Amino acid sequence: MRAGKLYLVILLTTVACFGDDTERPQAVLTQEPAWTQLFRSESVTLRCQVQGDYTGWRFTWYKVGRKVPIYQDYYSRIDGGRYTISSVTRHHSGKYTCKGERSGNPSYSKTSNALTLTVSVDPPKPALSQEPAGEIFEGDPVTLSCVLEGDWKYLFYKDWKGAPVYEKYSSSGTVAVYTISAAVSHSGEYRCITIRGSRYSQYSSAVNIQVSELFSTPTLTVKPGASVWEGEDVSLQCGAQIYKQGTQLQYRYSKDNEDLTGAGSQYSIPAAGLRDTGSYQCEVEAAGTGVKKRSESVWLSIRELFSTPTLTVKPSASVWEGEDVSLQCGAQIYKQGTQLQYRYSKDNEDLRGAGSQYSIPAAGLRDTGRYQCEVEAAGMGVKKRSDSVWLSIRERPQAVLTQEPAWTQLYETESVTLRCQVQGDYKEWRFTWYKDGRNDPVTQHYYSIIDGKYTISSATRDHSGEYTCKGERSSNPSYSKTSDALTLSVSADKPKFVLTQEPAGEIFEGDSVTLSCDGGSDGWRYLWFKDSEDTPVLQTAGRSITDDSYTITAAAVSDQGQYWCRGQRGDEPLSSQLSDKVILNITGEFINPSECSK
Structure with a gap:
């Protein structure tokens, strides 16, 4: 009776906790890795988890067909919710389940669905x-x-x-x-x-x-040979044998690993130059396949026909104007029989001339500039230019000729000196004088002295003409430019000046009157004469002499008379002729009473 009551209490408690419809949580069994087929000695882990929020589960594993749970052994290990088989054997094949248990309610879970392990001895052959x-x-x-x-x-x-x-x-x-x-x-x-x-x-x-192979590795052939002279035509032949019918080949060429412009089985280098020396390869590609093959490298050597010319200037690259200059264009011929042609240029403009030497006679300032020469092998088209050479033509210092005194008109017996000077800081000049464009210099004679200057002590008409001078010295510049021409004009007749009166006509006592001597220039001074040609009048009070005029500021009857003038310059006492006379009449302002009684 008492036992029945206890069963009833437990039953009522269970119903109170779960109710009639409460379902136990489900245990879920999974496999890691999830291989459907295992092979001997592989490792596999079975993981058991219970759905829901209940915790504190302990897990038990079962192999279908056995009543007792699985325990860990030499091949396996149980760790919480994991059952690990470290090295499977065929005996591990079968169906496995798991279930959870705990101390609280629910005290156990539903058993999981079965999971099948299939273990084979060895993997199959792929x-x-x-x-x-x-x-x-x-x-x-x-x-x-x-x-x-x-x-x-x-x-x-x-x-x-x-x-x-x-x-x-x-x-x-x-x-x-x-x-x-x-x-x-x-x-x-x-x-x-x-x-x-x-x-x-x-x-x-x-x-x-x-x-x-679609095609063979290409071979690169150089014609006429791998070593040729400048100016020769060279062709590169890229050859490849096709093994698959219908294969289309495309060709590319390179020099020193840089692509060249060109296509086809042949690449041409017309008139090869030194720049074409290098390592060449060709590459062949089968169109549309991406299959490429490169030939071995071939070294092409271009030999010089002649050396790059050098331009030499003689006597030097800096000369004085008027000197002769020659430009020498030199080139060494390496191939026997090569004929060279020469051209010259100044400031990139061609000059007329041929041959290995170009001459500039009597060089002028206009010849200053940058010169080059170009050499061409006849019939080969190979041209080479020299480096530029700067030719500097220095201007010679200028000789300057002056005259002392600087009279434009000379008269016989007068003295004149020509002085030559050279501009600049050059010293120790020796001077030479020339007359009327003649090449032989003027030499001193009875009427002249040359002593650093050219002095004509007593000019004659033969001294008339154009004079020039030039400086010479022992070091560069060895001579100067010739001076501009200076003209000496020597007249045999002494000049005659014209005497004029101002004001003209009748002069009254007290009036001012001026006499002028006209026609002279170039350093003339004037002498005045009254009533006598022998003794010149002097400047006194009321009578002044200035330049070419004689002025009486207050005329008196005593000033009446005949007047002349004469020009004088240099050391000549009578350099000119006596002028025509002028008669000066002075009219008294008052009549003398003694004159009235007569």
Whole structure:
């Protein structure tokens, strides 16, 4: 009776806690990794979890067909909600379940659904296939397919050597594909193998790939040879043999690893120059395939016909105007029989002249400039220019001729000195005088003295003419420019001046009157005479002499008389003729009473 009451209490308590419709939580069993097929010695973990928010679960694992739970052993370990088999054997194959238990309510879960482990002794052998089958040429796409059920990492090997040529992990568990663009180097025996964890499958059967060349590696041929003279035409021939019918080849060329403009199986270098020396290659590509092949390098050497010319200036690159200058264009001939032609230029403008020497006689300032020469091998078109040479023509110092005294008109017996000076700071000049453009210099004679200057002590009409002078010295500049011409004009007749009166006509006592001596210039001074040609009148009070005039400020009857004038210059006492006379009449302002009584 008492036991029945206790059962009733427990039953009522259970109903009060869960109610009639409360469902126990579900245990869920999962596998890591979730491989459908396991192989001997692989590791697998079964994980048990109970749905819902209840905690504190302890888990028990069962293998279907056995009444007792699974306990950990040499091959397995139980750690909380995990049951790990570190090295599976075929005995681990079967269906597994799990269930959770706890101290509180609910005290246990529903048993999980069954999870099946299938353990095989060894992995199967993967299958390796090739697409397309048959003959393979360079550039063809080739696909190797390695097939094995399961989640595998696929490794592809060639000729059993070294590291795999390709690796791929496939989670699809079906196939791994290795695609190549075929090259001859891809020829060989291929196999694949799969790996999962530490477990390897067997190698697949071998697939043998033989890749045939589309075309041969090109060869580069140089004609007429790999060593030619400047100006010769050179052709590069790129040859390649086609093995697959229908293959179209494209050609490219390079020099010293830099691409050249040109196409076709031949590349031409007309009139080769030194700049064309270098290492050449050609590259051949099969159109549309991306297959390229390069030839071996070929060294092309261009030999000089002649050296680059040098321009030499003689006597030097800086000369005085009037000196002769020659430009010497020198070039060494390396190929026997080469004929050279020469051209010259100044400031990039061609000059008339030919031959290895260009002459500039009596160089002038206009010849200053930059000179070059160009040499050409006749009939070859090979031209070479020298470096520029600067020719400087220095202006000679100018001789300046002056005259003392600087009279424009000379008269016989007068004295004159010609003085020559050279502009600039050059010293120790010796001077030479020339007359009327003659080449022989003027020499001193009875009427002249040359002593650093040219003095004519007593001029004659023969001294008339144009004079020039030039300086000479022992060092450069050795001579000066010739001076401008200076003209001496010597007259045999002494000048005669004209005497005029101002005001003209009758002069009264007290009036001012001026006599002027007209017609003289160039340093003349004037002498005045009254009633006598022998003694000149002097300046006195009321009578002044200035330049070419004689002025009486207050005329008196005593000033009446005949007047003359005469010019004088230098040391000549009577340099000119006596002028015509002027009669000066002075009229008295008042009549003398004594005159009235008569």
